[in-house]
Amino acid sequence: MKIEDKKRVLREMVLHRRFEERCYQAYIERKIGGFLHLYPGQEACCNGVMEAARPGHDYVITGYRDHVHAIKCGADPKEVMAELYGKETGSSKGRGGSMHIFDAAHRFMGGYALVGGPFPLAAGIAKAIQLKGGDEIAICFLGDAANNQGVFHETMNMAALWKLPVLFVCENNLYGIGTSIERSTAVVHQHKRVAAYNIPADECDGQDIDIVYEHARKAVEHVRAGNGPFFLELMTYRYRGHSMSDARGYRSREEEETWKQRDPILMLRDRLITAGAMTMADYEALEKETDAYIENDVIKFSEESPEPRVEDLEKYVFADRETQLPWLTGKAA
Amino acid sequence: MANIMYWEAIQRAHDEEMARDPLVICMGEDIGVAGGTYKATKGLYEKYGPLRVMDTPISEGGFTGLAIGASFLGVRPIVEIMSVNFAWLAMDQMFNSAAKVRYMSGGQLTAPCVFRSAGGAAHQLGAQHSARMEKVFMGIAGLRVVTPSNPKQAYGLLKSAIRSDDPVFINEHELMYNMKGEVPDGEYFHPLEGSDIARAGTDVTLFGYNISVHWCLKAAEILDKQYGISAEVVDLYSLSPLDREGIRKSVSKTHRVVIAEEDEAPVGVGSEVIAIINEECFFELDAAPVRVHSALVPQPYNHTLEKAAIPDHEDVVKAVLKLFGRG
Ligand SMILES: Cc1ncc(C[n+]2csc(CCOP(=O)(O)OP(=O)(O)O)c2C)c(N)n1
Numbered sequence: 001m002k003i004e005d006k007k008r009v010l011r012e013m014v015l016h017r018r019f020e021e022r023c024y025q026a027y028i029e030r031k032i033g034g035f036l037h038l039y040p041g042q043e044a045c046c047n048g049v050m051e052a053a054r055p056g057h058d059y060v061i062t063g064y065r066d067h068v069h070a071i072k073c074g075a076d077p078k079e080v081m082a083e084l085y086g087k088e089t090g091s092s093k094g095r096g097g098s099m100h101i102f103d104a105a106h107r108f109m110g111g112y113a114l115v116g117g118p119f120p121l122a123a124g125i126a127k128a129i130q131l132k133g134g135d136e137i138a139i140c141f142l143g144d145a146a147n148n149q150g151v152f153h154e155t156m157n158m159a160a161l162w163k164l165p166v167l168f169v170c171e172n173n174l175y176g177i178g179t180s181i182e183r184s185t186a187v188v189h190q191h192k193r194v195a196a197y198n199i200p201a202d203e204c205d206g207q208d209i210d211i212v213y214e215h216a217r218k219a220v221e222h223v224r225a226g227n228g229p230f231f232l233e234l235m236t237y238r239y240r241g242h243s244m245s246d247a248r249g250y251r252s253r254e255e256e257e258t259w260k261q262r263d264p265i266l267m268l269r270d271r272l273i274t275a276g277a278m279t280m281a282d283y284e285a286l287e288k289e290t291d292a293y294i295e296n297d298v299i300k301f302s303e304e305s306p307e308p309r310v311e312d313l314e315k316y317v318f319a320d321r322e323t324q325l326p327w328l329t330g331k332a333a
Numbered sequence: 334m335a336n337i338m339y340w341e342a343i344q345r346a347h348d349e350e351m352a353r354d355p356l357v358i359c360m361g362e363d364i365g366v367a368g369g370t371y372k373a374t375k376g377l378y379e380k381y382g383p384l385r386v387m388d389t390p391i392s393e394g395g396f397t398g399l400a401i402g403a404s405f406l407g408v409r410p411i412v413e414i415m416s417v418n419f420a421w422l423a424m425d426q427m428f429n430s431a432a433k434v435r436y437m438s439g440g441q442l443t444a445p446c447v448f449r450s451a452g453g454a455a456h457q458l459g460a461q462h463s464a465r466m467e468k469v470f471m472g473i474a475g476l477r478v479v480t481p482s483n484p485k486q487a488y489g490l491l492k493s494a495i496r497s498d499d500p501v502f503i504n505e506h507e508l509m510y511n512m513k514g515e516v517p518d519g520e521y522f523h524p525l526e527g528s529d530i531a532r533a534g535t536d537v538t539l540f541g542y543n544i545s546v547h548w549c550l551k552a553a554e555i556l557d558k559q560y561g562i563s564a565e566v567v568d569l570y571s572l573s574p575l576d577r578e579g580i581r582k583s584v585s586k587t588h589r590v591v592i593a594e595e596d597e598a599p600v601g602v603g604s605e606v607i608a609i610i611n612e613e614c615f616f617e618l619d620a621a622p623v624r625v626h627s628a629l630v631p632q633p634y635n636h637t638l639e640k641a642a643i644p645d646h647e648d649v650v651k652a653v654l655k656l657f658g659r660g
């Protein structure tokens with residue numbers, strides 16, 4: 001990555017971190033309801049991969065921990081926050097909530113709440129790309145524990161069989177809710193699991209964005225060149241609990257501290273400072289600016305936006321009736 | 334009588350049955366070391382160890398099938414599906430294996446499994462975490478479906494389900510785990526079939542199950558105090574089979590019917606109860622039965638829309654008043 005790109009990515013990652021921390025606060029203030037799964041600690045995964053890919057051009061799909069992926073693809077943070085506030089201006093018009101951010105215009109194909117559900121959807125998106133002949137690829141970001149769903153294997157087989165242009169990114173944060181990977185999965189290193197389907201795979205440090213970027217570049221190139229699927233495993237860690245009511249009794253504070261020593265944002269920051277590309281004062285200013293943007297733009301927008309109207313409860317259940325009449329009535333010309 | 338929470342009642346049933354029979358085991362996601370999302374298996378891992386209290390991978394189809402296979406050899410598994418929304422992934426095994434194996438083997442194999450799951454809409458959990466799915470389970474031959482509305486039922490139904498030689502699906506509710514209620518001190522087995530009269534009355538029957546029993550009870554209170562209408566509340570804790578006799582008896586007494594369900598209306602408990610009334614006691618009716626139910630929409634995240642989509646006791650009151658021409 002060029003130094004200018006790194007500075008931009010740092011700026012984005014700070015936004016991603018502060019955005020998520022602000023969500024936490026809004027949840028405590030009961031502005032956000034339901035489940036809320038936050039991303040701090042894992043920023044280098046999404047950012048590193050998407051820097052190697054083409055955000056807004058390539059199709060991205062993921063699970064419920066989806067705010068940052070949406071924003072990285074180009075979703076407006078204001079609309080993502082408004083969605084968490086349940087507002088009509090939200091990315092899913094207040095109907096989806098935290099686990100279901102969608103931004104089709106930026107080819108962010110959504111967050112899904114059923115573990116493993118996105119695997120075959122990603123393969124299907126890749127199938128469509130193949131049929132339509134575009135140069136896009138599909139990128140599926142999921143956790144480590146998702147690989148224990150049967151549909152993981154079904155999808156790997158089909159993706160390999162039909163050489164679908166899909167990159168599977170496994171963000172291995174070592175836990176599925178409160179169960180550590182050793183206790184749920186016979187193989188800790190997930191990339192080994194796709195060998196049976198002849199899918200090329202790679203594993204790397206998911207905390208260092210330079211490393212993620214280098215590995216992701218090869219992975220993306222492989223898929224974009226028409227060689228079929230690729231599986232990239234990133235070793236990472238989520239700092240917060242799985243969702244909001246999680247006291248993290250299943251892991252030690254020491255383990256958490258060890259991971260925080262290798263914070264993806266601080267590592268990139270320090271590297272840029274050492275390279276003379278920025279100063280600590282610049283970084284502090286960046287944090288302040290980011291917080292000001294979140295408060296004055298993102299939160300303000302979300303607070304001030306209108307709620308959906310109760311009369312519209314059934315909107316979006318089906319296509320607009322008027323547009324479907326020929327088929328609904330059998331009177332197609 | 335102990336006054337304990339719904340989750341404690343479920344935990345106690347597990348504990349007693351596991352202490353009694355070494356072939357009773359339980360499994361599910363985060364049920365062991367973590368003690369269960371709703372604490373229903375709290376302390377069991379420490380007491381019975383990992384061979385009998387199994388933290389499973391996120392493989393609902395896999396571990397449900399595994400439990401059913403074990404039950405062929407006499408193991409009595411209690412499978413927790415963390416949320417009923419995830420049960421779709423396990424239904425193939427529940428329906429195609431557990432529910433049918435006795436019949437298709439001419440009685441040679443049986444699947445005495447218990448499947449428990451948290452159903453119902455909690456607060457703003459969105460479209461993929463708020464499903465009510467009892468309607469899906471209650472039409473399956475060979476599968477019993479019960480749904481406790483209070484700690485006593487939660488305890489006694491689970492006890493009976495574990496002892497029963499049939500597969501039983503227990504539909505719990507996310508919002509009810511912390512509800513308190515009286516549970517007998519000694520061992521108690523709630524009948525798997527039948528219904529409970531939660532409140533006796535003479536003018537109208539309110540049929541409910543699980544959380545809607547509580548809407549009905551609250552509505553009955555209001556109807557009594559404010560409108561002088563005496564409502565009987567019938568708790569249909571067994572959804573499969575439904576209690577035809579209990580339904581007939583109450584309708585023959587009150588001649589008016591409201592069915593309250595958190596599920597959406599089509600192909601639901603309400604339609605089924607009305608069909609039973611038609612078959613059993615149509616001429617007892619003084620008015621057409623009324624259903625109170627959710628809107629047919631994927632559950633919206635937005636709080637206001639969510640409230641609009643799901644009924645509550647006020648809707649039950651309104652329905653009754655309408656029945657009496659006072660709406
Ligand atoms: C089919 C299904 N089963 C269970 C759950 C409950 N659940 C939500 S997230 C999760 C853990 C997933 O872990 P992982 O795939 O590693 O992703 P992470 O949360 O660590 O990013 C579980 C069990 C679910 N949402 N869907």
Ligand SMILES: [Mg+2]
Pocket residue numbers: 143144145171172173174175176177
């Ligand atoms: Mg994980």
